[in-house]
Amino acid sequence: MMLKNEEEKHHHVKTEEETRSKTEGISLLKRRDKKCFTCRQCGKSFASKQNLKVHMRIHTGEKPSTCDQCGKSFTYKQNLKVHMRIHTGEKPFTCVQCGKSFTHKQSLKIHMMIHTGENPFTCVQCGKRFTRKQNLEDHMRIHTGEKPFKCDQCGKSFTHKHSLNVHMMIHTGEKPFTCVQCGKSFTHKQSLEDHMRIHTGENPFTCDQCGKSFKQQGILKEHMNIHTREKLHGCDQCGKTFLRASGLKSHLRIHSKEKPHSCSLCGKSFSHLQNFKKHQKIHTGERVHVCFECGKSFITAGDLNLHQRIHNGEKPYKCSHCDKRFSHLGGQKTHERIHTGEKPYKCSHCDKRFSQTGGLKIHERIHTGEKPYKCTECGKSFTHSSPLQSHTKNNHSK
Template sequence: MSDPEPCRMKHAEDPEEQRDPMEVKEESEELSEVKEESEELSEVKEESEELSEVKEESEELSEVKEESEELSEVEEESEELSEVKEESEELSEVKEESEELSEVKEESEELSEVKEEHHVKPGEKPLSRSKTKKTLLNKRGVKKSFTCTQCGKSYTAKQSLQHHMRIHTGELFKCDQCGKSFTTKQRLKSHMRVHTGEKPFTCDQCGTSFAQKHHLTKHKRIHTGEKSHMCVQCGNSFTTKQSLVRHMRIHTGEKPFTCDQCGKTFFRTSHMMKHLTVHTKEKPHSCSVCGKSFSLLPYLHAHQKIHTDMREYVCFECGKSFTTANCLKQHQRIHTGEKPYKCSHCDKRFSRSKSLKTHERIHTGEKPYKCSHCDKRFSHSSHLKTHERIHTGEKPHMCVHCRTSFRHKSSLKLHMRVHTGRKTI
């Protein structure tokens, strides 16, 4: 008999040989499925990781967007702050100008007080400008503590000095239309109205508009009759400071305008312009009635009243009438005996300034009127006109009865007696 034990050992050592092939196939298929599921899980994991990355990027984009919105808000706040800053600067400039005006007003009031305290009595000399200012400073006890290191100019306010310093540093506000520069933005804004034509300040009485507020203030004095600028010498009042300055030249004797032809000086530019016609000989304004020419239009208008016999200015003393207010004023001195013009060379006095000037040429020997045809000179313009008729043959004085013409007015008057029958005495 064969031993069965070796067979059992053989079967124990190789159990695979005893498994069912179907089971093996099923296990293999299961393993394949597991492998496929594992691969799918790997893909899902990869997709999950990609989704995580996308999520992270999305979060980063959200953060960037939030930061961008914050930056926009900051920019808007910055712009608002800039606008507020500009408005603040403009308000500061307005405030500073207001303070300066207040200081000027206070100084003006205090100067008036000083002038009242030192009121000029007859025969006394008035306080000079420097003495008046010194008295005022002593009275106020105030010194200008902010001084420019460049030019030495002093200011009572620090901000005024800062604005002044822009002149030296060149940090000015420049007009883009004409290139003019200003120390403050407010002054540039005011200047720009010259170019834009804007006139925001309107008179509530007559509706006239102005570009500058101080022009409106001056204009309103026409309606109110206010004359705030008073002469300390004679007490006359004026609506503007410029009018007072011109008036003061009567007292000081100042004649700042000089003729470049003969060196003669004048109180006003208008007087000098009138005088210049003596040198130019230009007479563009002619009378349509008699043909007489004049250098200035007011002279022609005054002359034309001779033809119309318009004499609207009447003397209440004698009833005599005149064509101009100035002629009436000069005439009234006959009644009052007033002779305000005194010769600086002798004691002779005159009622008219023209008569004084003519008289003083006796002392000076001045003969400013030269004939354009010969070398002869004259001390009176009327003498020159009469003389030049010898050269031109002009005879402007015509008889209305027989049309005979004469060179001199006196010759016409003598001739008129032929027609009137009046005898010469």
């Protein structure tokens, strides 16, 4: 009797397994039958003709869903729906940790890694870690030197597409970010944010060595070199060293005599873009940087910062040979040449050398015969200003 029961039980289990196997087989066949619409381009199969039709847009490049706000087109309706959030300002995905909202779910997912500290993508060259795979790929171009994004106007190449987009504004003249206080426009959003601190007086970046505060992080980084005195970039022509690679690049134009930036109004040329921009403001008369102490206005923020040292008495640059201090780095460097005897500026006509560029310019007028200082009374010309002042005093003063 027991043996019979066991046989019946075994037969029942076997029947269940066979039934399950048949059901799964039928289900699989049904699923296969459902995917009966196949793409002739790539072989991918779809359950409905509509899905295949939508898929074909990848091959044809068709983008039937168009934004009525900006005209941008999309392959899929869902992509248009997500895009519309840019215009509506809708940000449906909110971080539960800090309350920050995002347009895309993926952006929230990436943001959450800030809170978790997760950086899953590691550079095999230097060990630096990244939150996103794309950031790692962009970073790798530092090691490879690859610059795949090229400007079709001037041929300059860039590591990142965003950098190319920003660069293109130089050619188009586009400055989409405008200051609501004074109307000045900027190419970069960050430049506008930095500029706004002129109006607010905000200095959010503070040096942990001396407590001095700055409007921009870049200026703080430059300032920190005063404390570290680290100069990693050396000129192979004269041995002069620089805190930054950009400083060395600018310096090399002294040797090459290159002046790529030319003023269209007066024809004057400049080695450095910053000097060229500063010069252009002479023609426009633009002085947006105002001293809160005395109301005096300046062409550049740098000139204002230097001027403010008159009011605060600050002298951050100390001579490395004696205790004398200076409000300007240039003053410190010039002074230190008294101790070192260094004369880096050589006359292009003879072997005489000078510790300052001003001395070199005055000297070279002996060779060129240039006399730029002219008496307004009698027309007599002089090599430099001092003889003109003496001449005016002795001959034309009442």
